[in-house]
Amino acid sequence: MKPVRRIAIVGTGTIGAGWATHYLARGFDVVATDPAPGAETALRAYVEAAWDAVTTLGLSPGASPDRLTFTADMRDAVAGADFVQENAPERPQFKVKLFAAIDDATPSDAIIASSTSGITMSVIQTACRHPERTVIGHPFNPPHLIPLVEVVGGRKTAPETIEAAMSFYASIGKRPIRLKKELPGHVANRLQAALYREVVYLIEQDVLDVAAADDAVSWGPGLRWGVMGPNLLWHLGGGEGGIRHFMDHLMGPMAEDMWPTLGHPQMTPELEQKIIDGVLHEADGRSIDELAAQRDAMLLALQAVRAPYERTGERTGERTGDALQTVRS
Template sequence: MGRVAPAQVRRITCVGAGVIGGGWVAYFLAHGYAVTAWDPGPDAESRLRHLVEAAWPALSEIGLADGASPDNLAVAPDLASAVDGTDFVQESAPEDLDLKIRLLGDIDAVTAPEIVVSSSTSGYGMSEMQVACAHPERTVVAHPFNPPYLIPLVEVVGGKATDPEVVEWTSEFFEHAGKAVITMDREVPGFVANRLQEALWREALHMVAHGEATVEQIDRAITEGPGLRWASQGPMLTFHLAGGQGGMTHMLDHFGPSLLSPWTRLDAPELTPRLRSDVVAGCEAEAQGRSIDDLVAERDHSLIAILRALGRA
């Protein structure tokens, strides 16, 4: 039997039912899938059903798929029965590499070889985790963000032994399931969003440690400032617009020397001609033909909507 098309997935197995695994269960249920969960922990079923019940009002508010119901959740007594007849497996065990290796090997051993096995890991690469699998070609990372039932982003990336078609299938599945997908070109420690969060987190800790800012000042600096802009256009397009009509080209040429200023404790990369060209070209590609004026109008419209939603305008 071959692998079903991404849009034909009907039954999903979630292995691990903690905060992330339970969040996945709630998300998949809300999108009309039948979900079978397995977690060896004590009281796992009661904790999982409580999490789904707590998440359901928010999911109902943003809209449920036809037929979506918590009643479509089954909790299996063992791993083999959990994956029996499944179309897709999402693993969300704790972040322990040895545990991940053993568990993925166990899942691989009892799951039909055509079924994609995806991990929610937030730090390990699939190349590290797939080493005990007899069919590592069908293992892939789909890294979500908490809570998975509300935050759209999922980062998809394979390991050294992963079939590229599996990466493509997984990205298509999550897009069909309503997620905003970044299909990564290669494995990067910490993935994309975590790397960016970590840089901000480390600088924030440095500022507190040196008495340069309080916790409240740091949080307000983001929620009342760049965080509002990032919600609609992200840091790269934000700097693209900071260059005025000259866009990122002017931004890099004008502010590039400040990369060497001691503003952060992070080492700045050298602004080589290639890096400059890649960043400029990336902004032009993301703009998709929209002018600076177009992007400014879109940004302002989004900022007004965000401020109104937060009760600040």
């Protein structure tokens, strides 16, 4: 992959704006495009509001909001890009046409990544003349604060493109994971969906209310998941015998006794309203902006706590710790 100096952001909603903020904080020139009225004003306001947070994480040399430019002309935006991050609406036919247009207008040695949360790259790249350089680079919201990026190619994506995307995301402080197969929704969203299905079922069955369900996650397993994934935590749960003891003596009974009882709720209008009422009661009058600010402050604090414990030499082959240090220098 050639050196990346100029990033094109296609689509500047919440995800695109978060990506733009992250790339600016990493010292890139960023050109953004979006046909929506008022898109440039909204994007610049987002970057300005988020800049304190990325400053806390640490800015790369040359980082500045002043390196952001905007154009309503998509072809102009991608014409000189070294890397494209697409964040358009989640409509398959729209994505297919958009990617074909981006592919046609972008330099042939640039990688084109999609932030799509559910559509596979094999679908998106259908009409591209150069599908080998297209790849999924799915972030987690907000992209300027959450390190995870899911990387997966389509049937026509070149292996070199996937490797280059993995290395690039790691080099800018992200935590990329490579998916070996395509699945609708990728991986992390499917994990969220599996958990939330059970949350909805428990609310439906009047086992607990909305606020208690949130507490059950955020003050219990959610705290542990913030420092280790479930597989490593089960290793600890096995005691001196570790994961082997857990699998032999605990996972079997759990799978046999509990898994069959997990629910399959029906999202009726009544259940939907029950959740809405519960969420608004839990929010207790706090605005979306106030809740987001609280979330972001805690995310920053958690990452600061985790930073000294990060290991180098991760599965990407990149020294992730060094990459993070570069980001913060």
